[in-house]
Amino acid sequence: MAKGRIEINEDHCKGCSLCVIACPQNVIELATDRVNAKGYYPAMLVDPEGNCTGCAICAVACPDVCITVYRQVPVKASSAAAAL
Amino acid sequence: MATTAMVEEKVVYQRPESLESIPTHYCPGCTHGVAHRLVAEVLDELGVRERTIGVSPVGCSVFAYKYFNTDGAEAAHGRAPAMATGIKRIMPDRVVFTYQGDGDLAAIGIAEIVHAATRGENFTTIFINNAIYGMTGGQMAPTTLPGQRTTSSPVGRDVELTGFPIRMAELLSGAPGAAYVVRRSLHNVKEINRAKRAIKTAFEVQLAGLGFSMVELLSACPTGWKVTPPEAMDWIEQQMVPYYPLGDYKIADGVEQLAKRR
Known part of the structure; x- marks a missing residue:
């Protein structure tokens, strides 16, 4: 994943x-x-092998602030227990 | 105990609150958008958005007041430092910044910026240097490089005829009232991150009341330079940086302690 x-x-x-x-x-x-809508070819994520690390370098480079970055982080044992 | 490790999804990057959620009118690849975002992120991080007043210039960034989710004013061409002086003197508790391009700051408005820096007015200037007049159609600016082709120097800037490009950071570093004058670039992610740290320091200088602060940002104008956005980034690195060296030109006493405290 x-x-x-x-x-x-x-x-x-x-x-x-x-x-x-x-x-x-x-x-x-x-x-x-x-x-x-403006006639531009938009950027898109093409990640069939799941290589995206959520490093946010794309978002730092983007001049139009279009990118929101998500990262999968392990849940700490205590908060996982609380969730259960 | 579940065998699969539990993970949750965390937002690690999103649009800063200090930036309105509307598309900008800038051309594709124009780094005005990056500069806007860095200023907005810094205002968010310092928690001063509610008491910030931006002063917009004339030029491509004329609508900057629409894009920043702060209070804003629009100055006559080149006169943003004069307007910022007035705003800051009347309301010294506000965070005041001007956002100016090279045609605005280095040409018609050079008197205002030099005197504001010399007086040590306590506001921050974000200076976008893209070596061209972008809005009016790519004419030669005071910052256009020797030999650079523009619509008004079609065979390249002739320094015999039009003189040499002006280095504003070096010029303003000589102003006694200037506390923090640096030059950064926006051509790759590493430099963008360095630029953001400089912008943050510049605003901290203002919050500490140390005097005038300016961050000059080498910026891309792919449309005016007639290149693609990736080529424009290479052009900054190969052509602009050698003439406009990146670095710190004025660090007044007290500024280094600010950086250490962070």
Whole structure:
């Protein structure tokens, strides 16, 4: 399972590809089959092997603040017990 | 005891509260967006959003007051430092910053910024240097590099005719009232993170009342330079950084203690 994932706000994305070149795992691509409301090819996460680590480097590079980054973190034993 | 380790999903990056959730009008790959985000993140981290007043310039970033979720004012071309001076003197408890491009700060507004720095006005300036007039169609700016092609220097900037590009950080570091003057770049993630630390220090300098602070940011204008966004980042690194060296140009007494305290 991937350690992280990103959500991209496609309507804010301008397809500049800076996240694509910044991503150390090469799991971001520009869409080729659709454009957003402004006519740009939006970036998207393509991660079938689950390589995304949730490092947030893409989000730091993004000039349009479209990327929200999530990371899977282990639940501490005490809070896991509390949840049960 | 379950055999699979329990994990929960944590948000590690999201839009800062100090930035409105609207798309910007900037071109694809323009690093104005990065600079806006860094300022917004710093305002969030310092917890001063509710008492911050930004002063927008004229230029591409003319609508900056719409994008920051803070109070804002719009100054006449180049006069943001004069307006910020007035706001800060009347309301010294507010956090005041100007956000200016090179056409605004280094050309028409150079008198205002030099005198604001010399007087040691206690506000922060974010100076975006992209070596071109972006909004009006990519004309030569005071910061345009020697030999750089623009719409008004189509065979490249001729320094015999138009002189040399101006280095604002070096110039303002000579102002007695300036407390913190540095230059950073936005061309890769490492430099973006360094730029954010500098912006944070600049605002902390203001909060400590040490005087004028400015962060110059080398920024990309892919449209004006007529290159793709990734090429623009390479262009900053290869062309701009050698002429505009990154570094700290003025660190007044008291600023280093601020950084240590953090």
